Amino acid sequence: MGILNKEDYEEPACLLDMDRSSERPALTVPVGRIVEKLDEYLSHDDWAGAGRHLHYWLAEAKAGGDRRGELAIRNEMMGYYRKSGKEPEARESMNEALRLLDALGMRGNIIAGTTWVNAATVCKTFGHADEALPYFELARALYEKELPEDDGRLGGLYNNMALALADLGRFAEAEALYRKALGTMKKVPGSELEQAVTWLNLADLVHEQNEDADVNEMLETAETLLKTESLPRNGYYAYVCKSCAPGFDYYGWFMTAKELREAAEKIYAGT
Secondary structure (H helix, E strand, O other), X not given: OOOOOHHHOOOOOOOOOOOOOOOOOOOOOOHXXXXXXXXXXXXXXXXXXXXXHHHHHHHHHHHHOOHHHHHHHHHHHHHHHHHHOOHHHHHHHHHHHHHHHHHXXXXXXXXXXXXXXXXXXXXXXXXXXXXXXXXXXXXXXXXXXXXXXXXXXXXXXXXXHHHHHHHOOOHHHHHHHHHHHHXXXXXXXXXXXXXXXXXXXXXXXXXXXXXXXXXXXXXXXXXXXXXXXXXXXXXXXXXXXXXXXXXXXXXXXXXXXXXXXXXXXXXXXXX
């Protein structure tokens, strides 16, 4: 997809944007297209391009007074900076997203759950599981009330919350949530990658409690899920393969790790 023109995103003012004059319509950024283009950058492992893309549209959202659009972009930036290992920038995006959430009065909206999950994951990634847990709990209360049991967002929440609980040494609770995540994701078509990640996380949890425990069955299940033929070999697939490879290396599954890295490299190379 090429560069977007002004007419692609200029729309009437958002009714929630009360601090602007009704005579000056807001310019609403095209969130769907922004995310689509972001995925395109990441599918080529172009993190610098992805960063420029996000900052460009963040500036456009601010200039147009599109606070909902800014919130959506801040959510994407949390993930971008988290995966890039840049804590100060991830924190800034997190704080701004939480501020916008309150300013827009959207704490009862599903977008609030997404924002809380992203904020919690930022905290957890940079070693602050105790800070992450309250955000996970807020998201869980909202998701379990508003989403059906077979919604993939619930599975993602349970998996990530379990990681934080494991960091805090609350192993029984973590295992219960991993199992809950798997139960949810099995109901979601095309969720094999997410299931594979959860099986690897579960293997790590079991191994952490008992280094002599046999986790091979869990690793076999994860490997089978990752190699599901029907899954699209896109940027997300490459990212998951690249992220899972070190886990297989750790347990001595070197050939599987090599195959996953090669699959990711092939996708990034566009071949």
